[in-house]
Amino acid sequence: MPAIEEVDLLVLGSGEAGKYLAWTLGSQGQRCAVIERRYIGGSCPTIACLPSKNVIHSAKVASLLRRGAEFGLPTSAQPVDMAAVRDRKRRMVDGLIDMHQQKFAASGAELVMGSGKFITPRTIEVELNAGGMRTFHGKRVVICTGSRARLDETPGLRESHPLTHIEALELDQVPPQLIILGGGYIGLEFAQAFRRLGSEVTIIERNATVIHREDEDVTAAVTELLHDEGIEVLTNASVERISGTSGAQVSIETSGNGAPRTIVGTHLLVAGGRTPNTDGIGLELAGVKLEPHGHVRVDERLQTTAESVYAVGDCAGSPHFTHVAFDDFRILRDNFAGGSRVTTGRQVPFCLFLDPELARVGLSEREAREQGIAYRLAKLPMVAVLRTRTLSETRGFMKALIEPQGQGDKILGFTAFGPDAGELLPAVQVAMSAGLPYTALREAIFTHPTMGEGFGPLFSSIK
Ligand SMILES: Cc1cc2nc3c(=O)[nH]c(=O)nc-3n(C[C@H](O)[C@H](O)[C@H](O)COP(=O)(O)OP(=O)(O)OC[C@H]3O[C@@H](n4cnc5c(N)ncnc54)[C@H](O)[C@@H]3O)c2cc1C
Numbered sequence: 001m002p003a004i005e006e007v008d009l010l011v012l013g014s015g016e017a018g019k020y021l022a023w024t025l026g027s028q029g030q031r032c033a034v035i036e037r038r039y040i041g042g043s044c045p046t047i048a049c050l051p052s053k054n055v056i057h058s059a060k061v062a063s064l065l066r067r068g069a070e071f072g073l074p075t076s077a078q079p080v081d082m083a084a085v086r087d088r089k090r091r092m093v094d095g096l097i098d099m100h101q102q103k104f105a106a107s108g109a110e111l112v113m114g115s116g117k118f119i120t121p122r123t124i125e126v127e128l129n130a131g132g133m134r135t136f137h138g139k140r141v142v143i144c145t146g147s148r149a150r151l152d153e154t155p156g157l158r159e160s161h162p163l164t165h166i167e168a169l170e171l172d173q174v175p176p177q178l179i180i181l182g183g184g185y186i187g188l189e190f191a192q193a194f195r196r197l198g199s200e201v202t203i204i205e206r207n208a209t210v211i212h213r214e215d216e217d218v219t220a221a222v223t224e225l226l227h228d229e230g231i232e233v234l235t236n237a238s239v240e241r242i243s244g245t246s247g248a249q250v251s252i253e254t255s256g257n258g259a260p261r262t263i264v265g266t267h268l269l270v271a272g273g274r275t276p277n278t279d280g281i282g283l284e285l286a287g288v289k290l291e292p293h294g295h296v297r298v299d300e301r302l303q304t305t306a307e308s309v310y311a312v313g314d315c316a317g318s319p320h321f322t323h324v325a326f327d328d329f330r331i332l333r334d335n336f337a338g339g340s341r342v343t344t345g346r347q348v349p350f351c352l353f354l355d356p357e358l359a360r361v362g363l364s365e366r367e368a369r370e371q372g373i374a375y376r377l378a379k380l381p382m383v384a385v386l387r388t389r390t391l392s393e394t395r396g397f398m399k400a401l402i403e404p405q406g407q408g409d410k411i412l413g414f415t416a417f418g419p420d421a422g423e424l425l426p427a428v429q430v431a432m433s434a435g436l437p438y439t440a441l442r443e444a445i446f447t448h449p450t451m452g453e454g455f456g457p458l459f460s461s462i463k
Pocket residue numbers: 012013014015016017018035036037038039040041042043044047048049050052053114115116117144145146147165186277281312313314315319320321322323324325353
C-alpha cells in the first residue's frame with residue numbers, strides 16, 4: 001500500500017459544495033485534496049444544469065426561427081444541425097472545465113483524478129485514472145459524490161440501453177421519435193427542447209399529471225404548453241415491458257388510464273428520478289450510515305454518523321439543485337470556522353427551464369392546504385404584464401400566497417409561469433427573507449416595461 005498522505009480536508013467527488021470548500025480552505029493555506037473520477041467540477045457544469053440549459057437555448061432559437069414570419073423575419077425550414085448544437089455545448093463545457101482547473105491551481109487545492117473509496121474511517125484509497133494508487137487521510141472528510149439517473153426494474157429497461165441526460169446531451173442527430181420516461185424536471189425540459197429541435201416526443205408519466213407535486217393550475221398550464229408544442233403526454237401510465245434498443249427501435253407497453261397501449265419510438269430517455277452515488281465506496285468501513293433510499297444520513301449541520309465526516313449535495317439528500325448544494329458549502333464553511341449554520345428552514349427556490357419558465361419559492365397552494373396553513377391568494381395572468389405583449393409570450397400567470405387578514409401581510413409563497421419567471425424570484429425571496437409585507441412589492445417603483453412591473457397589479461389584487 002502506498003504511504004498515506006495527510007491532508008486537512010479530503011473531498012470525495014468534485015461537485016458543487018466540495019469544490020467550493022476545497023477552493024476556500026485551500027486559499028487559506030489548508031492542505032486540501034479533491035478526488036474526482038470523471039467530471040471536473042461535478043455534474044452541473046459538465047453533464048447537467050449548464051449543458052442542458054445551453055441545448056435548451058439552441059432549441060429556443062430554433063423555435064423563434066420557425067416563428068420568423070410572426071416577427072417579420074425570414075422563416076427557416078432548415079432541419080437542425082444537431083452536431084453543431086452539441087459542439088456549441090461542448091465548447092461551453094470545455095471553457096467551464098478550464099475555469100475549474102484554474103481555480104484549483106489558484107487555490108492550491110489538489111485535484112486528484114481517480115475513483116475513491118473508503119478503506120478505514122477518514123481514509124480513502126484512490127485508483128488513479130492515469131494508473132497507480134494513492135491513499136489519503138483527512139482531518140475532515142466531505143462526501144460529495146452526487147447522484148445518477150435511476151433505472152428501475154421495469155422488464156427490458158436496462159436491456160434497451162436507454163439514454164440518460166448524459167447521452168442525450170451528446171447526440172449528434174435529432175432522435176426522430178423520442179420517448180421519455182418521467183414527467184418531472186428532466187423529462188419536461190428535454191421534451192420541449194427535443195421537440196423544438198425536431199423530434200416527435202412522447203412523455204410517459206405514472207402520476208395523474210406531469211410535475212405532479214405542483215398546484216392544479218400550474219400542471220394544467222404546463223400540460224397545455226406541452227400539447228401546444230405537439231408533445232404527446234401519457235399520464236397515469238404504468239410501463240409493463242420495454243423491448244428493443246434505444247437508438248434503433250424501442251417499444252413500450254403501458255397499462256393504466258384506459259386501454260393498454262404500445263408506444264413505439266427510435267430513442268428512449270430515462271428521467272425517472274435519481275439514485276445517490278453512495279454504493280461501492282466503502283461507507284460501511286468509514287462508519288457512515290445510509291438512509292433507506294441510499295442517501296448518506298446527515299444531521300442539520302451535514303455531519304454524518306462518523307466523526308469529522310460530512311456529506312453534501314445530492315448524495316446527502318439535499319434538495320437536488322446546484323444552488324442548494326452551494327448552500328451546503330456555506331454551511332460547512334461557516335461551521336468549520338466556528339459558526340452554527342443549519343439546513344433546517346432554509347428557502348429552496350426552483351426554476352424549471354421550460355419556455356416559458358416555471359419558478360417557485362415558498363409554499364404552493366397544495367402545500368398550504370396539506371399543512372393546514374390559511375392564506376390570501378393574489379393571482380395575475382401574464383397577459384396583464386405588458387412586457388409579455390412586447391415579446392408575444394403572454395401565456396401563464398403569477399400568484400402569491402399571503403398571510404390571512406389580521407394575521408400579517410407576509411408572503412408565504414410565490415409561483416410564476418411566464419417569460420423569465422426565474423428572474424422574478426429574487427425580489428420576492430428577499431422580501432420573504434426580510435419579513436417584508438407584500439405591500440413593499442406593491443408600492444415599489446419597478447422599471448417599465450419589465451416583468452417585475454407585474455408585482456404592482458399582482459399585489460394590488462389583495463383586498
Ligand atoms: C439534466 C440535469 C439538469 C439539471 N438542471 C439543474 C438546474 O438547472 N438547476 C439546478 O439547480 N439543478 C439542476 N440539476 C440538479 C443539479 O445538477 C444537482 O443537484 C447538482 O449537480 C448536485 O451536485 P453534487 O455536488 O451533489 O453532485 P455532482 O455535481 O454530481 O458531483 C459529484 C461528483 O462526484 C464524482 N464521484 C462520484 N463518486 C466518486 C468516486 N467514488 N470517486 C471519485 N469521484 C466520484 C462524480 O463523478 C461527480 O463529478 C440538474 C440535474 C440534471 C441531471
